[in-house]
Amino acid sequence: MKILVCISHVPDTTSKINFTDNNETFDTNGVQFVINPYDEFCLTRAMWFKEKQGATVTVVNVGEANTEPTLRKALAIGADDAIRVNINPTDGFLVAKELAAIVKNGGYDLVLAGKESADYNGQMVPGMLASLSNFNFINGCVGLEIEGENITAVREIDGGNETVSSSLPIVIGGQKGIVEEKDLRIPNMRGIMMARKKPLNVLEATSSEAKTTTKSFEKPAPKGAVKLVDADNLDDLINLLHNEAKVI
Amino acid sequence: MSVLVFADSTDGKFKKTAFEVVSYGKKLAEQLSTNLVVLTINATDASQLFTYGAEKVLTVSNDTLATFNAKAYASVIKQAADASNANVVVVDSSINGLYVAPLVAVALNAGYASNVVAAPSNTSPFTVKRKAFSNKAFSNTVISTENKVVGVAKNSFGVHENSVEGTLENLEVTISEEDLGVKSEKIDKVTGKVTIADAEIVVSAGRGLKGPENWGMIEELADVLGAATACSKPVSDLGWRPHSEHVGQTGKPVASNLYIAIGISGAIQHLAGINASKVKVVINTDPEAPFFKAADYGIVGDAFEVVPKLIEKMKAFKAS
Ligand SMILES: Cc1cc2nc3c(=O)[nH]c(=O)nc-3n(C[C@H](O)[C@H](O)[C@H](O)COP(=O)(O)OP(=O)(O)OC[C@H]3O[C@@H](n4cnc5c(N)ncnc54)[C@H](O)[C@@H]3O)c2cc1C
Ligand SMILES: Nc1ncnc2c1ncn2[C@@H]1O[C@H](COP(=O)(O)O)[C@@H](O)[C@H]1O
Numbered sequence: 262m263k264i265l266v267c268i269s270h271v272p273d274t275t276s277k278i279n280f281t282d283n284n285e286t287f288d289t290n291g292v293q294f295v296i297n298p299y300d301e302f303c304l305t306r307a308m309w310f311k312e313k314q315g316a317t318v319t320v321v322n323v324g325e326a327n328t329e330p331t332l333r334k335a336l337a338i339g340a341d342d343a344i345r346v347n348i349n350p351t352d353g354f355l356v357a358k359e360l361a362a363i364v365k366n367g368g369y370d371l372v373l374a375g376k377e378s379a380d381y382n383g384q385m386v387p388g389m390l391a392s393l394s395n396f397n398f399i400n401g402c403v404g405l406e407i408e409g410e411n412i413t414a415v416r417e418i419d420g421g422n423e424t425v426s427s428s429l430p431i432v433i434g435g436q437k438g439i440v441e442e443k444d445l446r447i448p449n450m451r452g453i454m455m456a457r458k459k460p461l462n463v464l465e466a467t468s469s470e471a472k473t474t475t476k477s478f479e480k481p482a483p484k485g486a487v488k489l490v491d492a493d494n495l496d497d498l499i500n501l502l503h504n505e506a507k508v509i
Numbered sequence: 510m511s512v513l514v515f516a517d518s519t520d521g522k523f524k525k526t527a528f529e530v531v532s533y534g535k536k537l538a539e540q541l542s543t544n545l546v547v548l549t550i551n552a553t554d555a556s557q558l559f560t561y562g563a564e565k566v567l568t569v570s571n572d573t574l575a576t577f578n579a580k581a582y583a584s585v586i587k588q589a590a591d592a593s594n595a596n597v598v599v600v601d602s603s604i605n606g607l608y609v610a611p612l613v614a615v616a617l618n619a620g621y622a623s624n625v626v627a628a629p630s631n632t633s634p635f636t637v638k639r640k641a642f643s644n645k646a647f648s649n650t651v652i653s654t655e656n657k658v659v660g661v662a663k664n665s666f667g668v669h670e671n672s673v674e675g676t677l678e679n680l681e682v683t684i685s686e687e688d689l690g691v692k693s694e695k696i697d698k699v700t701g702k703v704t705i706a707d708a709e710i711v712v713s714a715g716r717g718l719k720g721p722e723n724w725g726m727i728e729e730l731a732d733v734l735g736a737a738t739a740c741s742k743p744v745s746d747l748g749w750r751p752h753s754e755h756v757g758q759t760g761k762p763v764a765s766n767l768y769i770a771i772g773i774s775g776a777i778q779h780l781a782g783i784n785a786s787k788v789k790v791v792i793n794t795d796p797e798a799p800f801f802k803a804a805d806y807g808i809v810g811d812a813f814e815v816v817p818k819l820i821e822k823m824k825a826f827k828a829s
Contacts, residue, residue, distance in 0.1 A: 274758055274778050278645040298759055353621065354614070379758070381641050381648065384623050384660075388579075388611025397690040398579060400608040413694075418604055419519070419706045421698035421753075423576075427691040437759060442746070472620030476636065476649045481784075487791070487801050492810030495822045498790070501806055503826070506788045508710070508767040509734065 262316040262407070262429075264307045265367065267360060267374040267386065268335050269297040269350075270328040274379065280478045287380075287478065296331055299375025303435040305446050306405060307373055308339045314407070316371070317341050321363055323356045325349055329461065336456035337448030343459065348466035353381075355471045357389035362467045364394050370430040376401055377436075381475075391432035399425060403438025512538040513595035514547045514563070515586050517605055519577075521553035524707060525668060526601035526661075528561050532669040533661050534599045535562030536628045546593040548680070550574050550585060555677055562671035567593070567680040573689065576696070577605050581688040583612035588682050590617060597657045603706065610660050619656035626665040643758055643781040663706075664764040664785070705756065708737035710767040711786070713756060715741035715779075717772020717793065717812060721749035726816045727771065733823045739763065741773050757782035772812045775800025792816070 272278070272292045279288040296304070310316040320335040321344040322328045332343040346359045364372060372394075374387040391398030397412075399405075403422065404415035412427045417436070433439075448456070490498045502509045514534035516527035531547055538545040547563040549555045551574055555566045567589050574581060586609065590598055598613055600606045602624060614621035624640040626647065634651045640662055641648040652659075705711060712731040718724065724738075731738045738754060745755040756763050758781040768786035772793060773779060780803050783789070791804040792815050801807050808815055 272642070274643065274781065278642045280646070353611075357611075357615075379643055382624060382643065384607050385611040385614070385621055388608065389615050389621075392583075392612050392615035398612070399691055400579065401604055418577075418696070418698070420700075420702070420704035421696065423693055423697075424695040425691050426694050438752070472652065472654045473622060474651050474653065476651055478641065479638075479647050479649070480645070481647070484803070484805075487804045487807040489807050489809065492808050492815050495808075495815070495819055498806060498808065498819070499822055499826050502767070502788070502790070506767070506805065508788045509823075509826070 262310060262314060262371055263367065263369045264310060264316050264318045264371045264373065265364060265369040266300065266304050266307050266318060266320045266335070266340065267372065268300050268304070268320050268322045268331060269375065269378040269380070270294050270322055270324055270331040271297045271378055271380040278480070284477045284479060294331060296334060297375050297378045299377060299436050301445055302437055302439050303373035303375060303433070304335055304338055304340065305440045305444055306435065308446060309440070310371070310407070311339070319344060319367065319369070321346070321360065323348060323350045323359045332461055333456050334448060336459045336461070337452040338446045339452065341459065343461040345461065345463050346466055347463055348469060351475065352471035352473045353383040353385035354389055354473070355469060357386050357393055358468060358470060359466055360386070360390045361393035364390070371407070372396065372432040374432065374434055375436070376434045387432050387434040394430070394432070397427045397431040398434070399427060399431065400434035402433045402435045405433060405435070405439055511544045511546050511593050511595045512541065512597045512599065513586070513590050513593055514545065514599040516547050516549050516552070516558055517601060517603060518549060518552040521551060523552060523557060524603065526603050526606070526663055527558070528668045529663070529666055530599050530601045530661050531558050531561040531563050532671070533628065533666045535669070535671055537597065537599065537659075540629060540632050541597070546589070546595060548586060548589040550582065556675065559675035560670055560672050561668065562673055563675050564673050566675055566677050568677055569680050569682055571682065571684065573684055576693040578689060578691060578693070579605070579608045579612055580690060581684050582609050583616055584684060584688050585682050586613045587616040589680060592680060596655060597659065599659045599661060602660050602663050606660060610658055614658040617656040617658065618654070619658045620652035620654040621658040621660070622650045622652055623660040624662045625659050626662050628666065640785070644784040645781065662764065662785070664766070664787070703735065703737040705737045705739055705754070705761050705763060708765050710734045710736035710769070711739050711763050711765045712736045712769045712771070713739035713741070713773060714744070714771040715773030716743050723813075724750065726820065730816060730820050730823065733820060733827060741779055770800055770804070771816060773800060774798050775803055
C-alpha cells in the first residue's frame with residue numbers, strides 16, 4: 262500500500278489572530294505553526310499501516326518554503342519521504358488540484374487527510390481531491406481498517422456512527438478516533454536525526470487555478486461585558502433569558 | 510438561470526438547517542433577480558418548504574438513496590442543477606452537507622465557499638463572509654467562477670418564513686454503480702436524545718463537577734430545557750462522559766441559540782468550538798475564569814448549589 266498523508270501547516274490553537282495590510286493579510290508575526298491536529302491523527306494511523314502492514318508513507322504539503330519545518334516534523338514522526346508543492350495555497354480547489362497531480366504521478370492508493378484545517382477551516386480539500394482523482398471518499402472517519410483492497414470504516418453521523426465498506430483507492434477525511442489522542446506519536450531524538458537525511462522534494466505547481474480569493478479578513482465585533490446575576494436571584498436569569506435574549 | 514438549494518432530510522424528515530438554507534436561497538434568488546428551486550431526496554412532506562419561500566420543489570424518490578451516500582447525492586444534485594439550469598447551489602453545514610458540497614463543486618466546476626454566515630455582501634463580484642481561524646475571525650471571499658457552491662453555516666442566517674404557493678415536481682435521476690463505491694453497513698444511533706448538532710439549547714459541564722456521579726443534575730437541567738448535554742475535553746478524556754459529548758476545537762462544534770457552561774473554565778480551545786452559539790451563560794465559582802469574558806450572562810457560584818435551584822426555577826417557568 263502506498264499512502265499519502267496531506268499535511269496542512271496551521272497556527273497553533275492558542276495563537277492570537279491578527280491581520281495587516283488593511284486586513285488583507287494574516288499577520289504571522291509571533292505565530293507558532295504546527296501540523297494541523299486532524300492531520301496528526303491521520304499520520305499516526307499511517308504509521309500503524311506502515312509498521313503492521315508494510316505500507317510506505319509520503320507526506321505532502323502545498324505551500325511555500327516556510328512550511329518545511331512542519332514537514333520535517335512529520336518525517337521525524339516516521340514518514341518515509343516528503344513532498345512540498347511550491348505555491349501559496351490561497352484556495353481549496355487550487356490545493357486539491359495540486360494534490361491530485363501528486364496522487365496520480367505517485368500511484369498512491371490510500372490518501373489520508375484531515376477532516377478540516379484549523380486556519381481557513383475550508384473542509385473542502387479532501388472531497389475535492391477524491392472527486393478530481395475519481396477515488397472513493399469517506400469523510401469524518403473515526404475508525405479505519407484495510408485488508409487487501411477492502412476497507413471497513415466508521416464515520417461520525419448526527420447522533421451516532423455509521424459503519425461503511427469500500428475499496429481502494431480512497432481518500433479518507435480523518436479526525437480523532439481514527440487513532441486516540443494517547444496514541445499520537447511525538448518525534449523523538451532519533452526520529453529528528455533521521456528526518457534530516459530523509460528526502461524532502463520540492464516540486465513546482467502544475468497550475469494555479471484558484472476559483473475563490475480572500476479579499477479581506479475581519480474580527481468579530483467586540484462583545485459587551487458579561488451581565489452578572491446573583492446566585493440567590495435566579496429569577497433574574499430566567500427573566501433575562503426569556504425577555505432580553507429570547508432564547509427560552 | 511436559477512438558485513438551487515439542497516434541503517437534506519433524515520428518514521424523510523427535514524432538520525432545521527433545511528429550512529435555514531431554503532430561507533437563504535430565497536434571499537439569494539431575490540438578490541440575483543432569479544428564481545429558487547429546491548431539491549429534496551426521499552422527503553416525506555416536501556410541501557413544508559413552501560413556508561420558507563420554495564417556489565419550486567424537485568422531489569427525488571429512490572430506494573438506492575435511502576441512506577446518505579455522498580457520491581450518489583452529489584450526482585443527484587448535479588443532475589438537478591442541470592435540469593433547472595442553476596448556477597448557484599446552496600447546501601447546509603451538517604455532517605452530510607459538508608461531506609457532499611466539495612464533490613458538487615468539482616462536478617459543476619464551481620468555486621465553493623464553506624461556512625458562510627450571511628447573504629452575499631455583493632453579487633458582482635460574488636462576495637460572502639465566512640468563518641475562519643476556528644471562529645476567531647471571518648474572511649470575505651470572492652467566488653470568481655460562473656458556477657458557485659455556497660455552504661451556509663448552521664444557525665447563522667436563521668429561519669425566515671416567507672410563504673409562497675409552490676409546486677412539486679418529480680425528478681427522475683440515474684445513479685451509476687460507481688457512485689455507490691462506499692456502502693452503508695450499519696447505523697448506530699442514540700435514539701430519544703437531543704443531539705448536539707440539532708439542539709437549540711446545550712447544557713455543558715466541565716471538570717468543576719468533580720466526578721461522573723454528579724451529572725444527574727446536568728441531565729435533569731437539560732431535560733427540563735429540551736437541551737442536549739455536552740462536556741469539556743478533559744471530562745471525556747477522563748471517561749466521565751462519552752466522547753460524543755466532547756465539544757470544542759477538537760470535539761464537536763456547537764452553534765446553538767443558548768449554551769450553558771457549568772464548571773468549565775473557558776480555555777481558548779473550548780471557546781473556539783462553541784463561540785458560534787448565540788447566547789452563552791456561565792456558572793463558575795471563580796470570578797476570574799476566562800469564560801466570564803466570553804459569556805453574555807454569568808453567575809459566580811457553586812454549581813452544586815446553583816444548578817438544583819436553577820432546575821426548580823426552570824420547571825416553574827416552563828409550567829407557567
Ligand atoms: C490542542 C488542544 C486541543 C484542545 N481541545 C479542546 C476541546 O476541543 N474542548 C475542550 O473543552 N478543551 C480542549 N482542550 C483543553 C483545554 O485547553 C482545557 O484544558 C479544558 O477545556 C479545560 O476543561 P475544564 O474547563 O472542564 O476544566 P478546568 O480547566 O479544570 O476548569 C474547571 C472549572 O470549574 C470551576 N469549578 C470548580 N468547582 C466548581 C464548582 N463547584 N462549581 C462551579 N464551578 C466550579 C473552576 O473554577 C474552573 O474554572 C484542548 C487543549 C489542547 C492543547
Ligand atoms: N496546503 C495544503 N497542503 C496539504 N494538505 C492540505 C493543505 N490544505 C489542506 N490540506 C489537507 O486537507 C485537509 C482539510 O483541509 P481544509 O479543506 O483546508 O479544511 C487538511 O486537514 C489537510 O489534510
